[in-house]
Amino acid sequence: MIISRCRTCIALAFAVATGTLGLRAQSPIRLEVDATQAPQQIIHTHMSMPVSPGPLTLCYPKWIPGEHAPDGPIINLTGLQFSGNGKVIPWRRDLLDMFTFHLEIPKGVSVLDVKFDYVEPEATSGFTAGASATDKLVVISWNQDLLYPAGHPAQDLIVSASLKLPEGWKFGTALPVARQEGNRVEFKPASLNRLVDSPVSAGQYYRVVDVTPSGEPIHHEIDLAADSEGALDMNAELQRDYTNLVAETGKLFGARHYRGYHFLLTLSDHVAHFGLEHHESDDSRVDEFSLVDSGQRLNMVTLLPHEFVHSWNGKFRRPRDLSAAYYEEPMKTDMLWVYEGLTEYLGDLLTARSGLWTRDEYRQNLALVAARYGPGRPGRTWRPLLDTAADAQVLYEGPAEWENWRRGVDFYDESVLLWLEVNSIISRETHGKKSLDDFCRLFYGGPNDGPELKPYTFQDLVDALGKIAPYDWAGFFHERLNSTSPDAPLGGVEGSGWKVTYTSIEPSLLQNSEAVHNAIDETYSIGLLLKDDGSVEDSVVTKPAYQAGISAGMKVIAVNGRQFTPQVLRLALRAGTTSKEPLRLLVLNDEYYKTCTIDYHGGESYPHLVRETSRPDLLDNLLKPLAAH
Ligand SMILES: [Zn+2]
Secondary structure (H helix, E strand, C coil): CHHHHHHHHHHHHHHHHHHHHHHHHHCCEEEEEECCCHHHCEEEEEEEEECCCEEEEEECCCCECCCCECCCCHHHEEEEEEEECCEEECEEECCCCCCEEEEEECCCCCEEEEEEEEECCCCCCCCCCCCCECCCEEEECHHHHCCEECCCCCCCCEEEEEEECCCCCEEEECCCEEEEECCEEEECCEEHHHHHCCCEEEECEEEEEECCCCCCCCCEEEEEEECCCHHHCCCHHHHHHHHHHHHHHHHHHCCCCCCCEEEEEEECCCCCCEEEECCCEEEEEECCCCCCCHHHHHHHCCHHHHHHHCCCECCCEEEHHHCCCCCCCCCCCCCHHHHCHHHHHHHHHHHHHCCCCCHHHHHHHHHHHHHHCCCCCHHHHCCCHHHHHHCHHHHCCCCCCCHHHHCCCCCCCHHHHHHHHHHHHHHHHCCCCCCHHHHHHHHCCCCCCCCCCEEECHHHHHHHHHHHCCCCHHHHHHHHHHCCCCCCCCHHHHHCCEEEEEECCCCHHHHHHHHHHCEEEECCCCCEEEECCCEEEEECCCCHHHHCCCCCCCEEEEECCEECCHHHHHHHHHHHCCCCCCEEEEEEECCEEEEEEECCCCCCCEEEEEECCCCCCHHHHHCCCCCCC
């Protein structure tokens, strides 16, 4: 209902606006962004836009590519002022679309001046709309610092942008530079969509690491911005592994579709943490010491492989319904199980193939995923995988509590199981001659014409898979995407010669994750995911703790009469295996204490993969590097 209302509004706005730019639509829009006050959390914009007299509609980008949601941070736009020939021009906001502004350009005005400020939020939640500037660095997402005339596809509007940075700061971006004078950088004119797709990271502490493999003609680099000099200290092994990653993508896809690639990696505890893909770069932001602390490093090691894969799967090839022509057009997200799901599958593979993960770490992660979408996710019984994709714009904002029953953005990790199954079916149907790698070379290959977009449909996808291995792919996906079975789809794991078992030995990957997140994961024993102070993050609705009355938001105070610590809980679980006494948890619910009695004697329980020797080991082959390292 809301979507159709927006569409009507946009159609009307564009009908009015198209004639207004008229003859002057070919002249570039000038955009000057002044980030010299970034440490003070304010960015200044000045635009000069060719216009003709009459009504004009301008938009602030709303649906942000890669974020799959209408989350353009319009709340942070302040100090808006329009003028022509030095005189202020009044404006009014659209009553149905808060991202749209209406003006009447007076006679005699041919250039519109636009000024506004973007104020940086403090909150580190969300994606690019979250905190993006600290005392020492900033990430400029151009969509936050511009307005554009409605009625023109983003690829048809040419923008000539410049950026002023604090004195002495260095920067990195995929956007070609025309010239630099002191702290002012002028970029070559680019289409609006290329500009928005090319963020800039900058900072006082900055380092560029070359990760171009030998013999590779296209340049690849990691541009590091950090809150301290010491945080930039990427060691030679890590540089080698990221260089391997670049080499592995060359072998996997057999083609590149960009002029050069920049991994923009921001290291700070005071910015939002996420990764956002672009065609020739990615905007990835992690904890300050993620490169120098081994635990932090292991925790973020799949991030760059995932974002890099998006250059092919998400940017070069994109579901047609996610290929909006301008930023006010709503996106349909039901194909995110390919856009994000296949990217997650390939990102994990590349993490192992490049040496960033050991094979054992890959398998540990796969076991954890298999468990999460089996006993860890009773929400699968009411909500199929496809609905988590369709509802992405809502689920990205979902909290941790009740995730087991609500579900989250499960189209990422559950799709790892889905695509592993596709791989094992291809292998079975072709008697081991083909794999999903062959599909990658077919679907993402072709000549490098720079950052172009080739949209696809569900039918295009199943047709391409059919060329690799004839099979009822449409029927297969329909079944998997609409299933409400409580069991994880383990056809790929089992078809690859492995099976999931549960033991009392905690995988090292989970130990590391608990240490980084200050958490304790007893999902597969009593069904609790806790912070290490006892706060309940989630309580699985089919498990003993939930049945004993414990839910998310409560806090475990004591275990069998002793003050809660993660260690005390785990010792009690171990003791319970040889005792007939139930586990008693003293729990705080708002201001009330209660004792919950859990008659559980199964001890600790964690998922692992073990070999099923009656079948060949497909994982072993899958994880082998394709490139010579
Ligand atoms: Zn992604």
